[in-house]
Structures are given as C-alpha cells and as structure tokens.
Amino acid sequence: MSPARVLTLHEAALADRAGLIARHPAVFRRVTAARLGTSLTAAAALGLLAFGLWRLEFSPGRIAGGLAQLLHFLGMMLPPDPGSASRAFLILRGLAETLAIALLGTLLAAAVALPLGFLAARNTSAGRLVHFLSRRALDSIRGVDALIWALIWVSVVGLGPFAGVLAIMTSDIGTFGKLFSEAIEATDRRAVEGVTSAGGGRLARIRFGVLPAVLPVMAGQVLYMFESNTRSSTIIGIVGAGGIGLMLSEMIRTLEWGVVSFIVLLVLVAVAVIDTISGRLRAGLAG
Template identity: 85%
Template sequence: MAGLAARHPETFRRVTAARARGVTVILAAIALLGFGLWRLDFSPGRIAGGFGQLVHFLGLMLPPDPGTWSRTVLILRGLAETLAIAFLGTLLAALIAFPLGFLAARNTSVNRLVQFLSRRVLDSIRGVDALIWALIWVSVVGLGPFAGVLAIMTSDIGTFGKLFSEAIEAADRKAVEGVTSAGGGKLAGIRFGVLPAVLPVMAGHVLYMFESNTRSSSIIGIVGAGGIGLMLSEMIRTLEWGVVAFIVLLILVTVAVIDTISGRLRAALAGVQPR
C-alpha cells in the first residue's frame, strides 16, 4: 500500500481535484436554492396556513355536480372539442415535423448548414410554451378551437422535430450500409434502411404527445383557444365549485383512459408485453 500510494499520490489523496469540483458544484447548487427560496419569499408558514384554505375549497367541491342536464351536455361537448384540438394539433405537427426531422438529423441532412439551421429553428419553436402560442394565435385568428389547434401544432413541431431527429440519428446504420452496398443511393438508404427502424419510435412519440396534449388543450382553453378549459375558467370565476370538480374529474378520467390505450399501442409498436 505504501508503494502504491507513492506511485499514485493523486488517487490516494482525500481531497482530489475531482472531489473538490464535485463539492463546489453541490455547495453552489445549495446556495442557489437558498437564494431562490429567499428571493421568491418562500414561507413554510404560509404553506401550512394555506392547507386549511385548501381543505375548505375541497369541501366546496364535494360532491362533483354538473348542475343541470343541459350544462352536462355543454361540458361533454367541450371535452369532445378538447380531444379534437389535441388530436388535430398532434397529427398536423407530426406531419410537418416528419421531413424536418430528417433535415435536422446529422446522418440524413443535406449538409451541415441545413442541419444546423433546422436544429436552431426547432429549438426556437420549442422554446415557446403552448400557452404562449395560444395567446399569439388567438390574437391572429380570433377565439375558438381553430386557435387551439394551431397552438398545439406549433408547439409540437419543435418537440417532434427534435425527437424525430434523435431517433433517426440513433438508427442502426447496418441496414443503410446494406442498401448502399447493393447499389442504392442516399434516398434509397433512408427509405429502406432508416424509415423501417424509426417509424415505430416516431409513432410511439406521437401517441405519447397526444396524451400530453389532451391536458394541454384543457389549459389553453382558459385563454380562449376553445375546448373545456374555457368552461372550467368560467366556473371558477363564478365559484361553481361542484361543476369545477365535475369537469376536473372528467378530465382526469379521460386522460387516464387515453394513457391506458396509448400505452398499449406504444407497447405493441415496440414489440413488448404491455403492463
């Protein structure tokens, strides 16, 4: 041990450069957390005091009650509109992002410049939240579900473009090399070597985003982009807590059903047994 310590002193030091850097990073993160809590006026007392108010609101929301049959029909119509917004927005985004994913992938792009510009455009689109896009499109095309579809579509183009390009770059190159060795060009390599490998992955991403966009569509409706979110916002403003609970419960059940179905479809596409 003495000989090893003499030959490798850096390894046997209690405080090495790597350990010092790790400790420094941890301390900096703790300091940043503390500063953020102080700067944002974080107060455990306010949280503890707010639990009583939370229990009060939960009591007002029980039992969930839509009120009248006509209101129930309106709520179900709003939920159907929310699902339509999520479905159309997700589908349009996937169709637009499909070619962009190939342009943004290193192994299928035209050249490095096109690949770099495509990545930056997708990053810029993805950097804006769907709620902000909803506010923009409501200002452009007016209130209603059309603005919601455009908001979901625009927001998801960036996400799908990134996911698709990463799936394309991760595809096994052996199939492409086989097509090339048989005399095929670059397009043939993409068509017969890359596409069969990445299409199931892309379909899984689309199914997952449809599930996620069902929740997002409920939120963007609050700013006037259609769907059940607008009715939820109105019920909260008018203090109709029983109706609010009914709408929230309906959204939770819908998301759970979609999650179950999409999970089974993703498992089938991946060739694994669903849980």
C-alpha cells in the same frame, strides 16, 4: 470470492497501508481537484437554492395556511355536480372539443415535423448548413410554450378551437422535430449500407434503410404526445382557444366548485383512458 478471501485481502491491505500510500499517493490524497470541484459545485447549488427561497419569499407558515385553505376548497368541491343536464351536455361537448384539438394538433405537428426531422438529423441532412439551421429553427419553436402560441393564434385567427389546433401544432413541431431527428440519428447503419451496396441513392436509403426502423418509434412518440396534449388543450382553452378550459375558468371565477370538480374528474378520466390505450399501442409497436 469467498468472505474469508475478502477478509484476508482486507487484512493484507491494512498491514501494507504505508506501502500503498507511498506507491499510490494520488489515490490517498484527501483533497483532489475533482473532489474540490464537486464540493464547490454542491455548495454553489445549495447557495443558489437558499437565495431562491429567500428571494421568492418562501415561507413554511404560508404553506401551512395555504394547505388549510386548499382543504376548504376541496370540501366545497365535493360532491362533483354539473348542476343540470344541459350544463353536463355542454361540459361533455367541451371535453370532446378538447380531445379533437389535441388529436388534430398532434397529427398535423407530426406530419410537418417528419421532413424537418430528416433535415435536422446529422446522417440524413442535406448539409451542415441545413442541419444547423433546422436544429436552430426547431429549438426556437420549442422554446415558446403552447399557452403563448395559443395567445398568438387567438390574436391572429380569433377565438375558437381552430386557434387551439394551431397552437398545439406549432408547439409540437419543435418537440417532434427534435425527437424524430434523434431517432433517425440512432438508427442502425447496416440497413443503410445494405441499400447503398445494392445501388440505392439517397432517397432509397431513407425509404428502405431508415424509415422502417424509425416509424415504430415515431408512432410511439406521437401517441405519448397526444396524451400530453389532452392536458395542454385544457389549459389553452382558458385563453379562448376552444375546448373545456374556458368553461373551467368561468366556473372557477364564479366559485361553482361542484362543477369545477366535475370537469376536473372528466379530464382525469379522459387522460387515464387515453394513457391506457396509448400505452398498449406503444407496447404493440415496440414488439
């Protein structure tokens, strides 16, 4: 539409403003139920934010002082220095253990969550009761953080990387189960209908109608979670679940900031490399 035409319509609307208000009073009403509800919601959100800042003792002065202290710590962390060759070897060994924990935990979680995803998906579940119970079970598992699972498994099986693998696996079962079930529910029904028209049963519909469509999506999700679990494995190591986290915690407690920055730098490099590789693999799986 040309600018001249738009200007003509605008002038006509202004000239007939009284008639428009008479014909469409609801549109020109300044206060409507929707606007009032939006305004009340925004006011409630702002009030909750203000209350939270007050209740948690938010202070710009403390932030400014904290930033100065942070800059002081960053100065002590430069340059990154492992201290000795033997300590650098121990750090690299701890990093390798962290990556192993993340990889094994992710793969085991994906293997356990795959059948649970089919049970939790509405279009492949064995019934409404099974669907409901599967969903609630996955919600319950996902509601507990990996760090809490690490504390539980350390108490059950003792200190070490085995507890870390179990913590990552347990935490990811809930996440993978939800992601897998949503991917299964979003599959195209035409493939399933084609298998059904050829005389295929429930298992055949899942094997030939659903799995080929969702496996690339699931593989991409597993790759992403492996990248995320590399960071999580560092944290759970602080509570004794193996990996480089325990060494990082000890270096922070003993104020060896050069070693701390060296460990953090290694973790960042490892996460960046894994992110690059998994991103390319996800792009290849997506076609």
